[in-house]
Amino acid sequence: MxxxxxxxxxxxxxxxxxxxxxxxxxxxxxxxxxxxxxxxxxxxxxxxxxxxxxxxxxxxxxxxxxxxxxxxxxxxxxxxxxxxxxxxxxxxxxxxxxxxxxxxxxxxxxxxxxxxxxxxxxxxxxxxxxxxxxxxxxxxxxxxxxxxxxxxxxxxxxxxxxxxxxxxxxxxxxxxxxxxxxxxxxxxxxxxxxxxxxxxxxxxxxxxxxxxxxxxxxxxxxxxxxxxxxxxxxxxxxxxxxxxxxxxxxxxxxxxxxIFEDEIVARNVVAQRYFDALHNLVIAPRVADGNLSVWAQYTIRLPKDGPGRDAFAAALKAQGIPTAIYYPKSMHQQTAYKHYPVAEGGLPVSEKLSEEVISLPMHAYLDQPTQERVIKAVRDALGA
Missing domain, CATH: 3.40.640.10 (Type I PLP-dependent aspartate aminotransferase-like (Major domain))
Structure with missing residues (x-):
C-alpha cells in the first residue's frame, strides 16, 4: 500500500x-x-x-x-x-x-x-x-x-x-x-x-x-x-x-x-511545515510581522551552489511531484510590455527572482505524509 x-x-x-x-x-x-x-x-x-x-x-x-x-x-x-x-x-x-x-x-x-x-x-x-x-x-x-x-x-x-x-x-x-x-x-x-x-x-x-x-x-x-x-x-x-x-x-x-477560514488555517499549517523542514536548505518565504498570508503559492528560491532550477524541477517530477514557476519573465521582460517605461535604476530584483523562484505544491488539503514526500524529494534533489 x-x-x-x-x-x-x-x-x-x-x-x-x-x-x-x-x-x-x-x-x-x-x-x-x-x-x-x-x-x-x-x-x-x-x-x-x-x-x-x-x-x-x-x-x-x-x-x-x-x-x-x-x-x-x-x-x-x-x-x-x-x-x-x-x-x-x-x-x-x-x-x-x-x-x-x-x-x-x-x-x-x-x-x-x-x-x-x-x-x-x-x-x-x-x-x-x-x-x-x-x-x-x-x-x-x-x-x-x-x-x-x-x-x-x-x-x-x-x-x-x-x-x-x-x-x-x-x-x-x-x-x-x-x-x-x-x-x-x-x-x-x-x-x-x-x-x-x-x-x-x-x-x-x-x-x-x-x-x-x-x-x-x-x-x-x-x-x-x-x-x-x-x-x-x-x-x-x-x-x-x-x-x-x-x-x-x-x-x-x-x-x-x-469553509474558507478553516482552509486558511490549514494552509498556514502546511506553510509552517515547509518552513521548518526547508528554511536551512533554500531561501524560504517569510511573512512580515503582523501579517497573515493565505499562501496562494509556496515559492522558494534555490541556493546558488545547488542544482539549476530546471534540474531541480526534473528531479521532483521524476518523483511524481509537480512544481511551477511564477514568473519566468517579469512583465517588463515580456514581448507585449517591453516598450513601456520602468523605474529609474532598472528592476534588478524582479529579473533576479524570475531566474530563481520555483513553487512547491500548496493547498489546504496537503496532508502531512504527502507533504513529507515532497520535502524528501526537495532534500534529495538538493543533495541534503
Whole structure:
C-alpha cells in the first residue's frame, strides 16, 4: 500500500479534495440555481456580495466576471486613460499591467522587495519620477499582494497620498490575508480579487470581485459591469463591459466561503511545515510581522551552489511531484510590455527572482505524509 502511494502523483493544487469535503452542498447550491433559472444577476449574486462584505469588512462589494475585469472596471470607473500613468510591480501576473494598457494609459513598471516579493517603496517613488519625466500624469498605483501575502499598505498609502494617486490593490492571489490585523479589501480606494479555480477562494470557472468603502465608486462599478448602463436599460451613461458574475458561480462561492477560514488555517499549517523542514536548505518565504498570508503559492528560491532550477524541477517530477514557476519573465521582460517605461535604476530584483523562484505544491488539503514526500524529494534533489 505504501509503495503504491509513493507512486501516485502529488496534486499541485488539489481542487478534488475540497470538492469531496463540500460534497452535496455544492450540488444543492447549483441545483437551486437550475430550479429558479435566474442565471444572470440571480439572488445568489447579491447574497455573495453581502457575505464577502461581512468577511472582508468592506462596505461595498461588486462581484464580476474575473479578477482582470475587477481591475479594469475600477480604472474605467475612474476615467483612467491616455496620458495617465499607473505604477505597477513588474514581478506579477500580466493582468496587473494589461488592464492599464487596455485603458490607453501607460503602465510604469517598478521593482519588488527581495523578501516579500511585493512592491518596493523606493522603486515606487522612482517609478513616479520616471512617469513625470516622460510627461505622463501619475494617476494610480496597483500594488500586488503576491503569492498570498499583503504588500506594505501603510508605506504605499503614504507615497500615494503625497503624490495624489489612488490605490487599486490587486489581491487576486491574497483574498483572506490580513495586514496588521485587517483583512484585505479595505485598503486604498478599491481592492480587486479573482475567484479563478486555483485561487485560495476559487469558483468552478472565472469570477472576481471589487471591494470598496466608496459608495459613489460602487455605483459606477455596477454601471460599468453592465455595458455602462444608467437608470434605464438602454440609456448607457458610460463605456462599459459585460462583466457580470454568473449566478451559478456565486452559488458555489457562497458554499466555499463557509469553509474558507478553516482552509486558511490549514494552509498556514502546511506553510509552517515547509518552513521548518526547508528554511536551512533554500531561501524560504517569510511573512512580515503582523501579517497573515493565505499562501496562494509556496515559492522558494534555490541556493546558488545547488542544482539549476530546471534540474531541480526534473528531479521532483521524476518523483511524481509537480512544481511551477511564477514568473519566468517579469512583465517588463515580456514581448507585449517591453516598450513601456520602468523605474529609474532598472528592476534588478524582479529579473533576479524570475531566474530563481520555483513553487512547491500548496493547498489546504496537503496532508502531512504527502507533504513529507515532497520535502524528501526537495532534500534529495538538493543533495541534503
Amino acid at each position: 505504501n509503495q503504491h502511494l509513493r507512486q501516485e502523483p502529488v496534486a499541485f493544487i488539489d481542487v478534488h479534495a475540497q470538492r469531496r469535503r463540500l460534497g452535496a452542498s455544492i450540488d444543492d447550491a447549483v441545483g437551486r440555481v437550475l430550479t429558479h433559472c435566474q442565471f444572470i444577476n440571480g439572488p445568489e449574486v447579491t447574497q455573495l456580495e453581502s457575505d464577502l462584505a461581512k468577511f472582508s469588512g468592506a462596505k461595498h462589494v461588486v462581484a464580476c466576471a474575473s479578477g482582470t475585469d475587477a481591475l479594469l472596471m475600477v480604472l474605467m470607473a475612474k476615467n483612467v486613460g491616455p496620458g495617465d500613468a499607473v505604477i505597477c510591480p513588474s514581478f506579477t501576473f500580466c493582468a496587473t499591467g494589461e488592464v492599464v494598457a487596455l485603458t490607453g494609459a501607460t503602465p510604469v513598471f517598478v521593482d519588488v522587495d527581495e523578501t516579500s516579493f511585493n512592491i518596493n517603496i523606493d522603486s515606487l517613488k522612482r517609478g513616479i519620477a520616471a512617469a513625470k519625466k516622460l510627461g505622463l500624469k501619475p494617476k494610480a498605483v496597483i500594488p500586488v499582494d503576491l503569492f498570498g501575502q499583503s504588500a506594505d499598505h501603510d508605506a504605499i498609502a503614504a507615497v500615494a497620498a503625497a503624490e495624489g494617486l489612488f490605490i487599486l490593490d490587486d489581491a487576486a492571489q491574497s483574498f483572506g490575508a490580513t495586514y496588521k490585523g485587517r483583512r484585505l479589501g479595505t485598503f486604498g480606494l478599491a481592492t480587486a480579487t479573482s475567484f479563478f479555480p486555483a485561487k485560495p477562494l476559487g469558483c468552478f470557472g472565472d469570477g472576481g470581485a471589487i471591494f470598496t468603502d466608496d459608495a459613489e465608486l460602487a455605483d459606477a462599478l455596477r454601471s460599468v459591469r453592465v455595458h455602462g448602463q444608467g437608470n434605464e436599460k438602454y440609456d448607457n451613461v458610460r463605456i462599459g463591459l459585460t462583466a457580470r458574475l454568473d449566478t451559478m458561480q456565486a452559488a458555489i462561492l457562497i458554499e466555499k466561503l463557509k
